[in-house]
Amino acid sequence: MTEPVIGAPSPQSARARRGPSLADVAGLAGVSTQTVSRVANGLTNVEAATRDRVLRSMQELGYRPNRAARALRSGHFRSLGVIMFTLSSYGNMRTLDAIAVSAATAGYSINVVPVEKPTQKDVSVAFSRLLGLAVDGIIIVIEAHIIDRADVELPPGLSVVVIDSTERSDYPQVDTDQAQGARLATEHLLSLGHSTVWHIAGPADSYSATRRAQTWRSVLEENGRVVPELMQGDWSTTAGYEHGLTIAARPEITAVFAANDQMALGVLRALHENGRRVPEDVSVVGFDDMAESDSFWPPLTTIHQEFEATGRRAVELLIAEIESHPEPAALSSMPTRLVVRSSTGPAPTLS
Template identity: 80%
Template sequence: MTESTTDRAQGQRARGSRGPSLGDVAAHAGVSTQTVSRVANGLTNVEATTRARVLASMQALGYRPNRAARALRSGRFRNLGVVMFTLSSYGNMRTLDAIAGSAATAGYSITVVPVERPTQQDVSVAFTRLLEQAVDGIIIVIEAHIVDRADVELPAGLSVVVIDSTERPDYPQVDTDQAQGARIATEHLLALGHETVWHISGPDDSYSAARREQAWRETLEAAGAPVPEVLHGDWSTSAGYEHGRRIASRPEITAVFAANDQMALGVLRALHEAGRRVPEDVSVVGFDDMAESDSFWPPLTTVHQEFEATGRRAVELLIAEIEGRPEPVTSTVLPTRLVVRGSTAAPPAR
């Protein structure tokens, strides 16, 4: 009786010999070894039904592509490194999720190295760790100004894409239009009739926070409106709450633009506790459009960012570099849009 491909592969494993080969998978799936190779290498020029049949055969036989051997042949590991600061932030996690999904679709895995402090030394250590992990390229998601500095050396000879910074002309960058988002938020409140808009900023070392603060200030100046002092926050709900308590005690404040939704949530709580109604007494706008913002009370008017598009675009640029199809080194700036909900209205009558 003729031994089946499955039985032969199982027998080889039981005898301690080599595992199933490309040829075994090809015979089991009824395709060529070249087709199995294309599927194993994550290439896209295979019909969906054929790819599914090959993957099913790989699973049935227990075939595992030899990543190390493949890398030696192709010079690629099909692994992307991600250097990221503040894994707990909403925007970073949404961006990372998009990076991981886009990489998987393209046949790449990712290795994430978090950076505890956005310092030159910590960033350099992260690069070293990723090089030890055999990556083909790196996406940097560190919004702090450390990456913008000319003395921060990014990995030489390795493809790099930077997210959340547009001050490195030597590397492709992807970012949301932070200035546009802050401008439309401020203009919205002024158009409702508020004399001015108070601002709770993000951390001092944050690139995004600096761009939002600058655009808020320039928008007020262009409108001839007073520019209040900046209330410095740290992206946290607690920071928004503490500043919200101060805002609640000052009846002349009728409009607040918080640099992210979490701080805006803290403001809403503080105003509610103090008996200041939103939006009847104070209007509040956030930034990010996090998934829960429409469930705040009242639902939060906020600036929507395209986190998913940012992650996808960064992966596209990086893989194009890796695979020898580089686009011109330029910045990709994705637009924002204002989502108007129940937390903004005209100011109270004087």
């Protein structure tokens, strides 16, 4: 009789170290390894009772499908990359959350690479990092004009969707209807009797900020109103506060459209500190409809953006490309709506 080798691992301990195999699951469930493979790969040609038995066996043994091997067989890694400039903005975080939830629902994981500065070099490095992580496609969320530049080359043969529309037409794009939102905000203030509307814009290199400012200007011109000097901001409450101090010192300013809610919050603080009442003296409109905007004082009139719909649509378009049934490269525009609260009111009578 052969004596056991001292120190040799038992079959049970060896299996514990390597993890349960396809054969282990098949043995426990009383089916073939081919049946287990079909269940693990999500195929539908397995009877419901058999599928349930296999899934229970997987759970009991702690079996995890070998996704790397599956990727080699199918050519797909079930993973999406996201390149995003700034994780601190409200809109980007809401969009990223929607991307993550939608991807998980579709059976994909995500890898996020933040870009510190929207330059050609940083974008190229982000692409390289994601390609090294073996992703099936990439969603780009960068608000700057960098994607339009001829010297920025996106990897050939890779599925790409851009959030925040660009001048390129070779990739599907998803964006909020920025022009509609800015028009609603500006027209709302004019309808209240204000002679004109001042605008605190976002960064000059932001698509969203540029389109909102262009539409604000167009609406004033269409209505024969004076177009005030543009106030340039950077999305922050600090920028809104600093411009708010200027607004507070000028009694002829009665209506302000801030390009996002955070800058609008800064304006409200500056007006309050300097004795200008909202909305009795100055009406203020924001853009985004942050979860906290109804808790500002006074509650903020703002433009509601569909961040969740934008993220879901981007994932939908990207997976369609990955799975070889792409839609034509075009812009999917998400509608906006005006949410009227207490920060806007009739124009005051100026003495």
